[in-house]
Amino acid sequence: MNNNREHRHLSEIGVVKLVTLLQEGHSQQEVARRLGVSQSVVSRAWRRYRETGIYHRRQGQGRKRKTTYAEDRLLRISAKRKRFCTARELKNDLQLATGTTVSTDTIRRRLSEAELKPYRPATGPVLTAAHRRARLQFTHRHADLQIEDWRHVFFTDESRFCLSTNDRRRREFGGGQVNDLFNVPYKKWNGLVVDQLWFGVESLLRIVPTWDDIIVPVVETFGAIHGPGFVFMHDNARPHIANVVRQELVAANINVLEWPPRSPDLNPIEHLWDNLDRKIRALENPPRTLHELSIRLQEVWTAIHQEEIAALIKSMPSRIADCIRARGGHTRY
Template identity: 40%
Template structure:
C-alpha cells in the first residue's frame, strides 16, 4: 500500500471514525424509469428514428426537454447501438409467398442435385457509392431483422461497369463486360454463347437465371428450348438465394482492397476481370454447397430477408 493511500485512510478515520468512503452526491438522473422505457420502445418500433426526434418529445425531470446525447446514452444502456442498415430489395406479400414455396420445394435437394445447377447473374459496379448517413438502432444480434433492413434498388451513380458471369460446383464462365444496358437481343447473342455450349455438352446441368425481362423474353426462351437447355424456375426478387451474389460482394471487397484503386470505368473493368480469375474454385464450391442452408433460412423467416 502506498504512503498516499495510508495518509488518506488515516485522514478519513480521523474525520468519520471509519475507513470506508463517505457517501457521494451524484448528479440527478434527468429521466425517469418510465421515460427510459419509452425511449427504448420508440426505437425498437422504429429503428431509423433519430435521437433528436425522441429528445424533442421527451420532457426531462428538471428541464423542459432532454438532450439527444441523453437519448443515445439510454439506448446504449438498453443494448441498442446505431449501425448502418442492411440494404435489401422491396418484397411484397406475393414475393414472400413465392420465396417460401420455392424453398419448400428445393430444401430437400442434395449436394449432388445442386452440383448440377449453373448459377448466372449480372451485376453493376460503380466507381463511387454514397453513404446516405442512415443509421439504425438495433441490438447486436438483430442485423437481418426486418425493422433493421433498408429496402432499396441497388443501382448507384457515377461511372459504372456492368458484368455477367456464371458459376457451378466445378466450373465457371469468363467474366463478360456488358456494354450499355442488357436487353434480350444482347443476352441471346452475346451472353448465352458463353454458357450454352457447356450446358449442351453436359445435358444433366440446369441453367439458373433470374426473371429479368432480358432473360424471360420469348426469343430467349425459344433460343434455350431449341438447344434443349433446362432452366431452373426462379422466384422474383430473390438474390439471397443465388450464391453468385456473394461472388459479386467478394469482387467488390477485392477491388477496393487494391493498393491503386481504379480511376475510371476501363480500369474498373480490368480489375474486375482480374479479381474474378483470382477467386479459387473451392470458394465457389463452398457457396454452391450453401443452398440447403439458404432454403432453410428463407423458411425460417417466412420468405423474407435472410442473412445471406
C-alpha cells in the same frame, strides 16, 4: 468492446460484466480495454463490489441522475418499437409523456447503457404478398435438394462496373424543382456489363455486350458437355425472359430453373459481386480506362479461391430453409 471515448462510470450491467470477467481471472487492464473504460474505473467498481456486494453506485455519488428508472425503461421500449427514431424524437416523446426535459446526449447515454446501438439497416427489394408466395413456393419445391444437386445448377448473374465511384447517381437537397439551374448534365455511362457464371465449383467471368454471347458459346456448350442433369439458372431481368431467349433455350434442350422474382438473397453469386467490387475499389492504382477495368476485373476474379465459391454453393440449403422460416420474406443473406 472498444469505444472512441472512455467513460468515467459504468452502468449496473457494465459492472456485472466487469465483476464476471475479473472473477474469471482476467486482469483489470484487459477488462478496462474490453469495456472501453480506464483502469481506475475498473479498480473503483471492483473495490466497491468487494466492500458492499452491490453493482450500482453508492447514493449521493456524482451528479444527480436526470431520469428515473421508469423513464429509462420508457426510452428503451420506445427505441425498440420505433426502430428508426432519432435521439431528438425520443427526447420529445419523453418530454411529452413525463414532462422531463433532457438533452439528446443524455438520451444517447441511456440507450448506450441499455446496449442499444445504432446500426445501418439491412436493405432489400420490396416484397409484395405475391412475391412472398412465389418465393415460398420455390423454396418448398427445392427444400429436399442436397448440395450435390445444387452443384449441377449453372448459376448466372450480371452486374455493372463503372470507372466513376458514384455511378452517375447525383443527389440534391430540397429537390423537386424542374429548372435549368438544378438540372445536372451527365455523360454517357462509362462502364462494363459483366456476367458471372458458375457451373459446380467451376466459374467464369465474362465481359459481354449482349446475351447472344452467353447463350450459344457458354450455356449451350456447358449443357452439351454435362448432359441431362444440367440446369440453367437466371433471374427475371427483361432480357432473360424475352421470347427470343426462351425459344433459344428450348431449342437447345436447356433445363431452366424457374427463379422467383426479387430474390437476390437466394442467389449466392450476389456475395461475390460485393467481394469483387470492394477489391476493385481497394486497389492502390484504380483503373482509369475500360480496358484497364476489364483486366483488373479478370485478375481479381482469378485470385478468388475456389473454396470460397464452393462454400457459397454449400449455403443453398440454408438459404432455402431461411426463406421458408421467413414465410417467403427477407432472409439474413
